[in-house]
Amino acid sequence: MEGVMPARILVVDDDAISLRVVQRILAKYYQVETATSGSECLEIVRRVSLDLILLDIQMTGMDGFETLRLIREDEKSAELPVIFLTATDDAEVEARGLEAGAEDFIRKPFVPKIMLHRIRHVLEIYRLRYHLESEVSRQIEATVEKQKKLESFVEQTMLTLAHTIDAKDRYTSGHSARVALYSREISKRAGRSEEEQRVIYFMGLLHDIGKIGVPDEILNKPGKLTNEEYAAIKKHPAVGYKILNNMESIHELSVGARWHHERYDGKGYPDGLSGKDIPDAARIIGVADAYDAMSSSRSYRNYLPQDVIRGELVKGRGTQFDPGYVDIMLAMMDEDKDYRMHEGSEMDAMPHSV
Numbered sequence: 001m002e003g004v005m006p007a008r009i010l011v012v013d014d015d016a017i018s019l020r021v022v023q024r025i026l027a028k029y030y031q032v033e034t035a036t037s038g039s040e041c042l043e044i045v046r047r048v049s050l051d052l053i054l055l056d057i058q059m060t061g062m063d064g065f066e067t068l069r070l071i072r073e074d075e076k077s078a079e080l081p082v083i084f085l086t087a088t089d090d091a092e093v094e095a096r097g098l099e100a101g102a103e104d105f106i107r108k109p110f111v112p113k114i115m116l117h118r119i120r121h122v123l124e125i126y127r128l129r130y131h132l133e134s135e136v137s138r139q140i141e142a143t144v145e146k147q148k149k150l151e152s153f154v155e156q157t158m159l160t161l162a163h164t165i166d167a168k169d170r171y172t173s174g175h176s177a178r179v180a181l182y183s184r185e186i187s188k189r190a191g192r193s194e195e196e197q198r199v200i201y202f203m204g205l206l207h208d209i210g211k212i213g214v215p216d217e218i219l220n221k222p223g224k225l226t227n228e229e230y231a232a233i234k235k236h237p238a239v240g241y242k243i244l245n246n247m248e249s250i251h252e253l254s255v256g257a258r259w260h261h262e263r264y265d266g267k268g269y270p271d272g273l274s275g276k277d278i279p280d281a282a283r284i285i286g287v288a289d290a291y292d293a294m295s296s297s298r299s300y301r302n303y304l305p306q307d308v309i310r311g312e313l314v315k316g317r318g319t320q321f322d323p324g325y326v327d328i329m330l331a332m333m334d335e336d337k338d339y340r341m342h343e344g345s346e347m348d349a350m351p352h353s354v
């Protein structure tokens with residue numbers, strides 16, 4: 001390109017005198033290559049990196065039009081600017097040349113000032129276009145990179161928050177992360193879009209965030225809870241809702257927190273919603289949450305066998321759980337032949353990238 005190095009221009013003309021004239025005009029400003037036929041031109045184009053071609057139209061053998069067509073066919077030179085050299089002032093020829101993809105015309109006999117002016121003009125346009133294209137693609141790449149970093153930062157932050165929530169309760173190590181994965185898988189199988197799956201995943205991560213407001217002694221109490229203690233635990237959906245409702249960028253997050261303990265038959269809490277009145281994502285998380293509770297160990301029992309969990313899910317189908325999402329969870333269990341989906345399995349080390 002013009003600038004640091006002088007531009008490299010190939011002049012193609014089967015007339016030796018004309019070739020020499022052009023070479024003399026350009027030599028002071030540019031690196032000049034010459035060719036005396038269309039085929040020699042194509043050979044140089046393949047071999048040398050050029051900035052511009054001055055191409056004679058009327059040549060014996062392959063003429064300028066045919067040569068230009070072949071230059072455009074090659075990916076390497078498809079965008080290379082070409083100025084036609086012509087002895088005629090036939091408007092028809094000029095129109096054909098422009099249609100064939102020439103940038104401009106320079107007429108014989110050559111007037112050095114006009115020739116130099118036109119060449120400079122075409123080179124400048126190409127230089128600007130080249131810079132603009134590379135600048136635009138550089139900017140796009142940088143933006144995509146930044147976006148990726150930001151997304152991974154958001155995900156890591158939420159995962160950390162999920163681990164913090166789970167750390168409060170010694171019975172629920174890794175619970176939120178697993179609920180997030182199960183919920184995302186259910187939503188994927190239910191045909192949700194990638195963006196919806198992503199949001200449900202985040203909802204799953206933070207569905208129990210309200211537990212931050214429940215005293216540790218109650219959460220970790222080994223024996224039976226008193227009515228007051230149970231009431232304190234039941235506050236966590238509303239507390240979580242309050243915390244997440246302020247996050248305007250992902251407003252839906254609060255939905256999972258508030259309604260994941262609702263029941264399909266309306267006997268859940270905190271609002272006693274039933275059926276499809278319970279937000280869709282909360283119904284998904286409800287199934288995932290219950291599955292993970294049963295497939296996690298407690299101080300008084302190991303994680304439950306698959307057939308017991310299956311039985312519980314079937315029993316709760318349409319009463320505690322949305323039947324459609326229970327069916328998806330059951331299908332996931334059927335595929336889980338070696339019972340990998342439980343606390344303490346490789347599930348806990350699964351990659352979480354969303």
Ligand SMILES: [Fe+2]
Nearest residue numbers: 207208260261
């Ligand atoms: Fe919960």
